[in-house]
Amino acid sequence: MTSRSASGRAVLQARELFLEGGSALDGAVRDEIRASWLRSRQHSIGAEHVQATYVERADPQTLLRDSAMSVLRDVAQEIANEPVALLLTDPHGVVLDRVCGDRGLTQHLDRAQLSLGFTYAESSVGTNGIGTAIETRSPTLVTGGEHFVGDLCQFGCAGVPIVHPLTSALVGLLDLTSWARDTNPMLLGYARATARRIQDRMVERTSLSEVTLVREYLWTCQHAGGSVLALNGELTMMNAHLQQTFDAADQTTLLACVADVSEARRTATVIADLPSGQVVRLGYRPTFTEQNAFAGGIVQIKPQVATRTHEPRHVPAVRLPGVVGASPTWERVCQKVLDSQRRSEWLVLEGEPGVGKLTLLTGAHRAAHPTGHLRVLDAADAYDIDVWLDEVAEELDAQPNTGTLILRRVHLLPESAVSSLAGMLLECQGNTGIATQPWVTMTMPSAAHSATIDAELLPHFPHTIAVPALRHHMDDLPRLVAHLLGQISRDSRLALSDDAMNQFMRLPWHGNVKQLRKVLTEAARQRRTGIIGVDDLPPECRSVNRRRLTTMEALERDAIVDALDTHDGNKDLAAEALGMSRATIYRKIKGFGIRSR
Incomplete structure (x- = not known):
């Protein structure tokens, strides 16, 4: 005990000397700790108090968490009476899970922000068992004064990286944290053993997932025919029919389209315009192991309509002021928006942020009415909802009104405002004919619908058009x-x-x-x-x-x-x-x- 205390004091003395701008005492700290201190200094980490970065939505690391869940539960029972915390992080040191049966230790971990969602990378909190193990990609024990930040010197942390069994990519880390006074090399040994148990489970799950996906892929190729694609996070397979039917550019576009649904747990259909001019329907279905674990997805690719290469070449291209693009995918969307404007049919444009929804609507308005009235009301600017709704009402009530009203980012409106807006739209449609109504359009992200918007707003709009992402x-x-x-x-x-x-x-x-x-x-x-x-x-x-x-x-x-x-x-x-x-x-x-x- 005396030797350990003397060693601890020497490390603390070396740390103080280092923080004052000197070098760590020769032999007082291990080389890997000194190297980590140097990195922490270059990251400008504060030496006294933890200021961990919080990540609102950490990468779920599904394979890692699914594999670790039962292991963490079993180990927690084994050490239920010990002041030890089990922590699972993603490859960047963000804490995904924490199990600790000791109330006192739990409280101190919370004060040190060693809890769910906080990042314990070296660039966030300096030298520690999680961040330093990730940086070196090797099992690491950091105890007491070896920590760079003073708040952490009360702990001993043993971190062991966890790698993917197929790709060897770092997928996360298992950490055991205890009081510094109770820490010894056995903590690292126990962390190694626990990490091995998690990796063994990953091997089982990975092997089973790959076998399941390959089996489903082969069955689909044999029984369904045509072009078939199978993929998960680590594996992509294309059958010979697909490779012979589509060139490299088309295959790249197909993979980009499928990427948006490749993690979905339910069936989906995607219509894709390919560089060659072909229009195809991608039918995606997920596959699961017998234990109901997600294994990947199977995609069947079928022609949707006759290819554009056989269409009459005299068809004029759609040109909207301020709108750029001549691909089949983009021109089709432009044509639909312009047709809706010419028919004065109210319209909803959906798509990812930044795809050009407002540009499309503005271009369609200017193409039909170059000098006509145009008003854009953005829900993001509605600091006073009542004032915003009054402005909408003024636009709808103006008579006669053949201009364009764009209601932007309506998904940001509170439910009460959605109901009020729906009432105004209903009144406008009931009191005026189509010839005297404004062309009312809305924009929103594809995945931002609320039940209130679906039930009260969308029924007033005959059409919804999806604006493709740039990568499509x-x-x-x-x-x-x-x-x-x-x-x-x-x-x-x-x-x-x-x-x-x-x-x-x-x-x-x-x-x-x-x-x-x-x-x-x-x-x-x-x-x-x-x-x-x-x-x-x-x-x-x-x-x-x-x-x-x-x-x-x-x-x-x-x-x-x-x-x-x-x-x-x-x-x-x-x-x-x-x-x-x-x-x-x-x-x-x-x-x-x-x-x-």
């Missing part, structure tokens, strides 16, 4: 880039290099046209004339990652890109500047899909 009509990207650059740089000519355009074509564009405009605006600040190259693009465009990054991941990616730019692509120097190991920065460059110089 990527052949319009070059036109959009040229159009937006013309708006951004009015007094000079700017263009995108072929290399930069190729990079744009690889990106998922989760923020759609709004994100594209933001990216081009940032690039134009770097180069105001001439050709914009890949090196002029902001960090978010220098990596290719099909999933949406968390805020912390995006910050980390941007820091790596900036460090690589600063050191002319030298990964070793960039790693040293960031306080990362050479292996870590290589892994993160690959994981983020960063394209360096």
Whole structure:
């Protein structure tokens, strides 16, 4: 006990010396702890109090949590009378689950923000058993004064990374936390054993899921025929019929369309316009193991209508003022919106944020009535709901009224306002004929419906049109880039290099046209004339990652890109500047899909 106390005092003394700006005493702390302290200092972590980042919606890591649930329950029973907490995190250190039977320890963990939703990455709270184990990708014991932040010196933490059994990708971490005075190397041994039990369950579940998906895929190919696609988070299969029927560009579009429903637990149908001109229907159905675990999805692809390559070529393209795009997918939407305007049929436009819903409606109005009255009322600006509703009423009551009223982001309205709006729309439709009614339109995200909107508002609108995400009509990207650059740089000519355009074509564009405009605006600040190259693009465009990054991941990616730019692509120097190991920065460059110089 005396030896342990002396060792603890030496570590605390080394920590104080380090925090004062010196180096840790030689031999007083382990090399891995000293390296972590250096990284924590570079992250500008406060040394006294925990200020963990909170993530409102952490990545659920379904395979990890499903596999860990029973293990955590069993281990919790085994240590029910011990002051030990079991914690499960995602690969970024966000706490997904915590089990602790000791009330006193639980209270102190809450004060240290070591609870659900908080991030214990090194970049958030400095050296600790979770973040340091994730950083080094190796089992790590951090106890007492080895922690960088003073609030954590009362704890001992043993973290063990958990990797995917097929891809070896880091999927999460198992951590055991106790009081520092009770911590010894056995805590790390027990954490290793628990993590192995979780990984064994993952192997069972993964193997079963893959077998189930392959079996369903083969059965569908043999009995249904035609083009078949099967996929889950780790596996994608296409049958020979699909590969022979669709070229590489069509296959890319098919995968992008399916990606939006590939995690769904219920059947879905998607209509896709392919670059080749074909229009197909994608019938998706989920598959489950005998234990009712989600295994992936099967997609059957069938022609929807005759291909556009056989349509008369004299059909004029739809042109709406201010609206850019000539792909079959986009032109079809434009035509539907314009037809609705010409018939004065009230319309709802749905789609992801930034896809151009307001631009489409404004363009349709200007195409039909270039000088007609147009009013946009955005629910996001309705600081006083009664005033906003009064403005809607004034537009509906104006006589005669053949203008356009766009009710934007109505999903943000409270239920009472939705009911009031529905009453005004009903009164307008009852008191006037179609010829004297305004063209009333609404916009909202695809997945933001409330029961009140569905029941009270939508019945007043004969049509709902879905505006496709940018990733579903990527052949319009070059036109959009040229159009937006013309708006951004009015007094000079700017263009995108072929290399930069190729990079744009690889990106998922989760923020759609709004994100594209933001990216081009940032690039134009770097180069105001001439050709914009890949090196002029902001960090978010220098990596290719099909999933949406968390805020912390995006910050980390941007820091790596900036460090690589600063050191002319030298990964070793960039790693040293960031306080990362050479292996870590290589892994993160690959994981983020960063394209360096």
